[in-house]
Amino acid sequence: MSLYIAMKTLQILVLIIIGAASSSSNKLRFDNYRVYSVNVRTEEQLRVLQNLEATPNEFIFLDAPLAKNSAIQIVVSPAKQRKFDLLSVELKFDPVLISSDLQSAIDNEQPKRARRTSFGWEDYHTLDEIYAWLDELVIQHDDVLSVEAIGRSYEQRELKVIKLSYKEGNPGIFIDTNIHAREWITSATVTWILNELLTSEEPAVRDLAENYDWYIVPVANPDGFVYTHTVNRLWRKTRYPYSVLCQGADPNRNFDFQWSNGGTSDNPCSDVYAGKHPESEIEVKTISNYVRSIADKLNLYLAVHSRGQYVLVPFGYSAAPYPPNYKDLMQIGKRAAVDMYKVHKTPYRVGTTADVLYVASGISVDWAYGAANISLAYTFELRDQVEYGFILPADQIIPNAEEVLAAFVGMIDEARVLGYF
Numbered sequence: 001m002s003l004y005i006a007m008k009t010l011q012i013l014v015l016i017i018i019g020a021a022s023s024s025s026n027k028l029r030f031d032n033y034r035v036y037s038v039n040v041r042t043e044e045q046l047r048v049l050q051n052l053e054a055t056p057n058e059f060i061f062l063d064a065p066l067a068k069n070s071a072i073q074i075v076v077s078p079a080k081q082r083k084f085d086l087l088s089v090e091l092k093f094d095p096v097l098i099s100s101d102l103q104s105a106i107d108n109e110q111p112k113r114a115r116r117t118s119f120g121w122e123d124y125h126t127l128d129e130i131y132a133w134l135d136e137l138v139i140q141h142d143d144v145l146s147v148e149a150i151g152r153s154y155e156q157r158e159l160k161v162i163k164l165s166y167k168e169g170n171p172g173i174f175i176d177t178n179i180h181a182r183e184w185i186t187s188a189t190v191t192w193i194l195n196e197l198l199t200s201e202e203p204a205v206r207d208l209a210e211n212y213d214w215y216i217v218p219v220a221n222p223d224g225f226v227y228t229h230t231v232n233r234l235w236r237k238t239r240y241p242y243s244v245l246c247q248g249a250d251p252n253r254n255f256d257f258q259w260s261n262g263g264t265s266d267n268p269c270s271d272v273y274a275g276k277h278p279e280s281e282i283e284v285k286t287i288s289n290y291v292r293s294i295a296d297k298l299n300l301y302l303a304v305h306s307r308g309q310y311v312l313v314p315f316g317y318s319a320a321p322y323p324p325n326y327k328d329l330m331q332i333g334k335r336a337a338v339d340m341y342k343v344h345k346t347p348y349r350v351g352t353t354a355d356v357l358y359v360a361s362g363i364s365v366d367w368a369y370g371a372a373n374i375s376l377a378y379t380f381e382l383r384d385q386v387e388y389g390f391i392l393p394a395d396q397i398i399p400n401a402e403e404v405l406a407a408f409v410g411m412i413d414e415a416r417v418l419g420y421f
Helices: 003-022 043-053 078-091 102-107 127-140 184-199 203-211 222-230 282-297 326-344 364-370 394-417
Strands: 034-040 070-076 096-099 145-152 158-164 172-177 213-217 298-306 310-313 349-352 376-382
Touching (some): 034 043, 127 145, 127 158, 158 184, 172 184, 184 213, 184 298, 184 394, 298 364, 326 394, 364 376
Antiparallel strands (some): 034 070, 145 158
16 A cells, blocks of 8 residues: 555544544534424415425424425424424324434434444445545546546535546446435445445446446535534535525525426525525536536436435426436336335335426426436435435445445446437
8 A cells, every 4th residue: 555545544534533523512403303294285284384494493394395285294393392283283284203302313323333443334424534535546546536626615615526437438427416415325325336336346337337437426515514414414405695594595406497497495594495596506506517518428417315215307397398208218217216126125216306206496407408418317316215214324325325226237228228328
């Protein structure tokens, strides 16, 4: 091992130890906060819930109330419990209790050990740890791997793209992950897959690695991601200060295609605030500009999110038509879902965002397909469905990532059969 690599390894170890020692300070706690599932059935229920979702210091909405006939999860503090109970009676919510102590789930998300001694996938990592590991990986595989800082976030953190390329002329695949800050499983999954692309000896994985160029943004919302590690585990948006009370926009409602055309809010306090205008968020503008610069090399765009277990195709905006190659998109998506199920029997539902999840506009996958003209574009909503939500225990990282890698193998094979590669 060279001296430089040894020093980089030591740097990662120091970052991990510092992170473990300091991560618990100044964090919001959710002791005895309850999580409820609520079915939205009437216009009155929807209107009240939308007003509450956009009001600071009321309830925490893990899902935005966007339409009738949908189920959402709401976090209720002990101080707000009586108000929630009264609202439930008045509006006939019939809430279902999912968890009686959210903090317990957060405490059990990571394995209980004194300190981490290396980078791996038995637990979740901070931004600095991920970036340090990637830098070391590039040094170890500098013949096929490169890293580029394509810009900086609002709080001046680097936005990095990792490129894996074994030879010139390969068709390109772009992946954005952790654009929603609290969705830790997404960056954990994709870093595991990157490691497999470099180290696996499985023929199907070697085919993916060596015959396609991979462009990966491991953390598309670095400010929000850091905030989830240091202050509020449930934070979703960017961190731009739009008002005294409310920070951030939803970066996955801020892309410049059908912007603010359903499933968004114009209130900066809402978790689905679309921003002042398309690409108002510097993170979104930076990623969009980068994708535009390489769009002619890209055959497939993948956005990795959680939760719900979906494979989603365009479009998500209001009254959206099916895309011209809808049949092919669905065939490829179904192949991904079937191959995922074979690994650990985890079911995934396939369809357009608007059909099977909810109306959402200004999302990255719609933009990639509709504006950047990338003919295949998918959103993956990873594990789970109800029990853990965004607080997925770290012992599910590798099983989840194994499923997603199987999906990538299957869908690319199916796309190749259909002539997209």
